[in-house]
Every structure is written in C-alpha cells, then in structure tokens.
Amino acid sequence: MTKLRVVVLGLSLSSSWGNGHATTFRALLRAFAARHHDVQFLERDVPWYASHRDLKDPDFCRLEFYSSLEDLKRYQDLIKEADAVLVGSYVPDGVEVGRYVQQTAQSVVAFYDIDTPVTLAKLERGDYEYLAPGLIPDYDVYFSFTGGPTLDLLMARYGSPAARALYCSVDPEAYPSLDEEKRWDLSYLGTYSPDRQPTLERLLIEPALKAPHLRFVVAGPQYPADIDWPENVERIDHIPPSDHPAFYARSRYTLNVTRADMIRAGYSPSVRLFEAAACGTPIISDVWDGIETLLEPDREIVLARRSDDVLTVLGTWPDNKRKDLGSRARHRILEEHTSAHRAASMERDLFEALQRRHQERPLALAVES
Known part of the structure; x- marks a missing residue:
C-alpha cells in the first residue's frame, strides 16, 4: 500500500474543550496513521483552546500551530x-484557508465537514463563516x-465532484467498557447548544422533576x-476524554441529544453516540431518520420522544434487559463503527480522488497544448 502524506487543517486536535472535533480527529487520525500514512495537523492557535489543551504532543501525528492566515504560509511547501x-x-x-489550500x-x-x-x-442563509459555495x-x-440524501444534495446543488459519508467514530482502546459503581440513572455529556436544549429539557430535566x-x-x-437545574441533576463543567469511559460506566443509561439541523437532515450521528455505545452504556436517544441504520431500536438503542418514554425505561426495565441493550450496542459499534473502519474508508476515498486526478491530468495537458 502506498504511503500517503496528509496535511490536516482542523478546528482543534489539542483541546476537547467545548467541541467534539478533537476526539473525532484523534480517533480518525490515530487509526489512519496506523495504516502507515504520514499525518501533519495544523491548528489555529486561539486562546480558548490554548488554555484547555489536553493533548499537546500526539504520538500519531505532528501537531503545529499557526496564528493567522499569513502565518499559515510558513507551511506552503x-x-x-x-x-x-x-x-x-x-x-x-x-x-480564506480553503481558498489558499486549493x-x-x-x-x-478535501473538506471534512463534521x-x-x-x-x-x-449556506442557505448566505452565512459563509468557514465554507463558501x-x-x-x-x-476533490x-x-x-x-x-443519506445530503450526499446527493452536495453533488447536485453545490457541485461536489465526490461527496462521501465519513461518520464520526470511536477508538475502542480509548473507550473501553469499565465496571464502575452506578452513580446516575441517566447522564448527558455535551456542550451547551440552544437548539439542543429543548430536547434536553424534555428528555432529562422533565424526567428529573x-x-x-x-x-x-x-x-x-x-x-x-x-x-x-432540579436538585437531583448534578452539573459537571467539563470532563476530559480520558475520563469519558468512567463517566459512562457510572451511568445506568446515557442520553443522546441531536442538534436541530442534524435532526432535519437525518443520518447525522454524534461522536458521543459511538463513544457511549463502545463503553457498553445503554443509550436513550432522540429520534431522527437514519438512526436505525446505525443501531437497531429496542435492541441496541432506545428511542424516546417524550419524558414518559424515558421514565418508563428508567423505572421498569430490569437490569438484565438494560445490560443486554448496552452489550449489543457495543458489539455493533465494534463491528462497524470504529476509527479503524473510518480510516479505511477515508483512505479508499483519497486514493480514488488521486486516481481521478491522474486520469484528468493527461486530458488537461492535451487541452493546454
């Protein structure tokens, strides 16, 4: 297999504070490097991540920081x-970064849209914060x-030559199943988002009340x-990724909450879904198109629309049924949704893009001559 030299310019690799990008990139790039590829990560140096760095010297890639678009040009070669x-x-x-790279x-x-x-x-609103049509x-x-259908939309409406699904995933070595004393009946791990909050209110706050x-x-x-917050809802400001498995293990169930735009699009699993399942923690989730293609409802995951759906599970499911749900979800994730699976998929798509470029180059040279 040909070794690829890949440069990644992502939101953050060094800090998992307030974003799910870091853990996604860590799992994916570690597995990609394990396939004998060379990876360099370039991260914009910003104060809110600089003060919360929990990975300063990764062993699977080189990590360097740039301070501005002009400073990025140091990496031109x-x-x-x-x-x-x-x-x-x-x-x-x-x-501007995308245009410079192109x-x-x-x-x-390539563009990796998490x-x-x-x-x-x-884009529909004309907001081109980090991508323009x-x-x-x-x-490429x-x-x-x-x-799902979003891939067709990206190619038909926006002209992408190749839109490919690259779901988030989990590194099973970083997210093992642990045996811990249960501290919570239901947990939720996620940064605050206004469009997630109504679902959190309905599926966790209301049940707590x-x-x-x-x-x-x-x-x-x-x-x-x-x-x-109700008195029986504990608040923790931040849990570093290294402590996620213990957090999940102390939860009888954990809640998956999806942002509104993701629910509308469907087929948009969050990284927390894969991480919790890999830890064997039973998941109660909100409902969106495509979730059944990842985990089977009532067998590998519980879907809830109302607070009473959550309370029925918390109050009536026996321990053996709860444990079986978590075990089956863990097996499914390890069989289909690890970072190794995603790295193999990304490798295949990059090689196909390289092949298309090589096929197009002789034609371009002929036209120029």
Whole structure:
C-alpha cells in the first residue's frame, strides 16, 4: 500500500474543550496513521483552546500551530507537496484557508465537514463563516459527517465532484467498557447548544422533576448560569476524554441529544453516540431518520420522544434487559463503527480522488497544448 502524506487543517486536535472535533480527529487520525500514512495537523492557535489543551504532543501525528492566515504560509511547501490536504469545518477564516489550500496544493484537496447540516443551513442563509459555495466544486472530496440524501444534495446543488459519508467514530482502546459503581440513572455529556436544549429539557430535566428519587447529571461547558437545574441533576463543567469511559460506566443509561439541523437532515450521528455505545452504556436517544441504520431500536438503542418514554425505561426495565441493550450496542459499534473502519474508508476515498486526478491530468495537458 502506498504511503500517503496528509496535511490536516482542523478546528482543534489539542483541546476537547467545548467541541467534539478533537476526539473525532484523534480517533480518525490515530487509526489512519496506523495504516502507515504520514499525518501533519495544523491548528489555529486561539486562546480558548490554548488554555484547555489536553493533548499537546500526539504520538500519531505532528501537531503545529499557526496564528493567522499569513502565518499559515510558513507551511506552503508542506501543503504544496502533500498527497492530500484536508480542511475541516469551523476552521477560523475557513473560506480564506480553503481558498489558499486549493491554490497552493498540487494534489488532492478535501473538506471534512463534521457539521454538515449546520454548514448547509449557513449556506442557505448566505452565512459563509468557514465554507463558501464557490469552494465546494474545487474540493476533490467532500467528506461529510452526514450521510443519506445530503450526499446527493452536495453533488447536485453545490457541485461536489465526490461527496462521501465519513461518520464520526470511536477508538475502542480509548473507550473501553469499565465496571464502575452506578452513580446516575441517566447522564448527558455535551456542550451547551440552544437548539439542543429543548430536547434536553424534555428528555432529562422533565424526567428529573417527575422522578426526584432518581439521579441525573449533565456534563459539558458553556451552559448559561440562569438555568434552574432540579436538585437531583448534578452539573459537571467539563470532563476530559480520558475520563469519558468512567463517566459512562457510572451511568445506568446515557442520553443522546441531536442538534436541530442534524435532526432535519437525518443520518447525522454524534461522536458521543459511538463513544457511549463502545463503553457498553445503554443509550436513550432522540429520534431522527437514519438512526436505525446505525443501531437497531429496542435492541441496541432506545428511542424516546417524550419524558414518559424515558421514565418508563428508567423505572421498569430490569437490569438484565438494560445490560443486554448496552452489550449489543457495543458489539455493533465494534463491528462497524470504529476509527479503524473510518480510516479505511477515508483512505479508499483519497486514493480514488488521486486516481481521478491522474486520469484528468493527461486530458488537461492535451487541452493546454
């Protein structure tokens, strides 16, 4: 297998604070490097991540920081000579970064959108925070966090030459199943988002109010100070990835909550879904199209629309049924949705993009002559 030299410009690899990108990139790139590829990660140096770094010296890639678009040009030769350059969503000055990479790189340039439904909603509003429509046709591959009909939309409406699903995943070595004493009946791990909050209210806060004898926890940063949490809901501001498995293991069940744009698009699993399942923690989730293609409802995951759906599970399911749900979900994730599976998929799509470029180059030279 040919070794690829890949440069990634992503939101963050060094800090998992307030974002799910870091753990996604860590799992994917570790597995990609294990396939004997060379990886360089370039991260914009910003104060809110600099003060919360939990991975400063990765052993699977080289990590370096740049302070501005002008400073990024120090890496011109690296970008120019790479076999593939991957630009991620929510990169600061992402449009300018993408344009610079497309003009500089001499091989494959790809976009990895870990926020596809949010990105498309932004494009519809004319909000080009990190991606503009004019850049999409010039990305050889559009790797999308979202599968299903969204891939056809990216190619038909926005001119992507190759939109490919690249779901989040989990590194099973980093997310083992642990035996811990249960502390909470239902947990939720996620950064505050206004469009997730109504679902969190319905599927965790309301059950907590109705069942004061049960124990709940919400972990994650940026929740407004004026939220009135019930007394039986514990709050934890931040849990580093290394402590996620223990957090899940102390939960009888954990809740998966999806952003509104992701629900509308469907086929948009969050990284937390894979991580919790890999830990063998039974998952109660909100409902969206495509979830059944990842985990089978009532066998590998519980789907809930109302607070009473949650309380029925918490209050009536025996332990053996709960444990079986978690075990089956763990088996499914390890069989189909690990970082190794995603790395193999990305490798295949990058090689196909390289092949298309080589096929097009002789034609381009003929036209020029």
